[in-house]
Amino acid sequence: MAKVLIIGAGGVGQVVTHKCAQNPDVFTEIVLASRTEDKCRRIAAQIDRPIKTAQIDAANVPKLAALIEHEKPQLVINVALPYQDLTIMDACLETGVDYLDTANYEPPEHATFSYSWQWEYQDRFRERGLMALLGSGFDPGVTNVFTAYARRHHFDTIEELDIIDCNAGDHGKPFATNFNPEINIREVTQKGRYYDSGQWVETGPLEVSKDFDFPGGIGPRKIYLMYHEELESLVKHMPEICRARFWMTFSDNYLKHLEVLQNVGMTRIDPIDYHGVKIVPLQFLQAVLPDPASLGPHTKGKTCIGCVLQGTRDGRHRKYYVYNICDHQQAYQEVKSQAVSYTTGVPAMVGAMMMLTGTWRGEGVFNMEQLDPDPFMEALNKHGLPWHETFL
Numbered sequence: 001m002a003k004v005l006i007i008g009a010g011g012v013g014q015v016v017t018h019k020c021a022q023n024p025d026v027f028t029e030i031v032l033a034s035r036t037e038d039k040c041r042r043i044a045a046q047i048d049r050p051i052k053t054a055q056i057d058a059a060n061v062p063k064l065a066a067l068i069e070h071e072k073p074q075l076v077i078n079v080a081l082p083y084q085d086l087t088i089m090d091a092c093l094e095t096g097v098d099y100l101d102t103a104n105y106e107p108p109e110h111a112t113f114s115y116s117w118q119w120e121y122q123d124r125f126r127e128r129g130l131m132a133l134l135g136s137g138f139d140p141g142v143t144n145v146f147t148a149y150a151r152r153h154h155f156d157t158i159e160e161l162d163i164i165d166c167n168a169g170d171h172g173k174p175f176a177t178n179f180n181p182e183i184n185i186r187e188v189t190q191k192g193r194y195y196d197s198g199q200w201v202e203t204g205p206l207e208v209s210k211d212f213d214f215p216g217g218i219g220p221r222k223i224y225l226m227y228h229e230e231l232e233s234l235v236k237h238m239p240e241i242c243r244a245r246f247w248m249t250f251s252d253n254y255l256k257h258l259e260v261l262q263n264v265g266m267t268r269i270d271p272i273d274y275h276g277v278k279i280v281p282l283q284f285l286q287a288v289l290p291d292p293a294s295l296g297p298h299t300k301g302k303t304c305i306g307c308v309l310q311g312t313r314d315g316r317h318r319k320y321y322v323y324n325i326c327d328h329q330q331a332y333q334e335v336k337s338q339a340v341s342y343t344t345g346v347p348a349m350v351g352a353m354m355m356l357t358g359t360w361r362g363e364g365v366f367n368m369e370q371l372d373p374d375p376f377m378e379a380l381n382k383h384g385l386p387w388h389e390t391f392l
């Protein structure tokens, strides 16, 4: 049916390539391109379908446009880094191809992320008759779809939204991140922020915490309030929401190492002079930390990501929880990746499938909650991320 160009051969890119390859009716041809072509070849060798590979610097619009012109895909799936979102969108506009990503743009020089830069592409995508789907991972992504699904089927109005992300897995390393270390540490060390009655309220980084009892045998864990990008789009598209917060679990070990790394300046993102060479401490730290893609064989345990929603239905108060549980070892057995890459890569494939089959179609730039949640929810059950719902 369609040819896709996947950009980025990291942990998430590996899962997306496997999952697209598992669905040959939709993804008839797959090209995987990244900065280091060797990584693309390594992924292609795991799959018993032909996967074409290419070397590309996705920050270089003319070169990327030339690759797209040459390959002529119907869709570009961006699972490189958030720094490349705008250049990949530019190349898609230039070549007339649809676009999908899993994380919103952030400028390398500031640890801040926002949809504002990509929402500015609205008119250009609309005028070109193209679709850009933003944030088709798990969070953002599935959490937006969970919210839209709950709104449609279980609430007349949503008042409170709590998105809760738990990784109860253990990779056995003293310190490692489950996705790109630079992006992960920039996100976690930011100030917390949540939405309350029309305003954004700031907190210190990981200053607010509470206990939450997770299902699936995980049990009680401490969850920490953070800012996360789907809050921005959800309160824009569902203005009825009074309070929206995002929470994540961290092991004591992770927090202990992070505190030391921050205290000694290793998480700084401004370039410093080292023997006449400019280096960014956080980028140097990434070079010595374990590659998230290498954690798959060692990571045991589960992730549990979901949304707790409160609001009313037929005039009565309701509290509802919708979540997915994913097992690190099962993910590894299927696609040779741990569950954090898996829970991001599957929704990227499902979002691509929605677009390529015409199930989700529109002209312009879209966040996930703006589209019909039902077919996406059905596809999650079918493609490896079954979800559960309960009233609390």
Ligand SMILES: NC(=O)c1ccc[n+]([C@@H]2O[C@H](COP(=O)([O-])OP(=O)(O)OC[C@H]3O[C@@H](n4cnc5c(N)ncnc54)[C@H](OP(=O)(O)O)[C@@H]3O)[C@@H](O)[C@H]2O)c1
Pocket: 007, 008, 009, 010, 011, 012, 013, 033, 034, 035, 036, 039, 056, 057, 058, 059, 079, 080, 081, 082, 084, 102, 103, 135, 136, 137, 138, 139, 140, 141, 178, 179, 180, 181, 183, 292, 293, 340, 343, 344
């Ligand atoms: N929504 C969600 O739930 C969610 C969850 C986790 C992650 N994410 C997002 O998923 C994306 C991928 O994460 P990951 O863990 O797979 O990261 P990763 O393992 O670091 O992989 C990133 C890949 O992008 C490639 N790359 C970097 N700069 C490039 C450039 N200029 N041109 C071409 N390729 C380039 C890297 O190439 P090299 O191999 O040469 O370094 C690497 O292969 C990130 O944007 C992350 O924020 C989303």
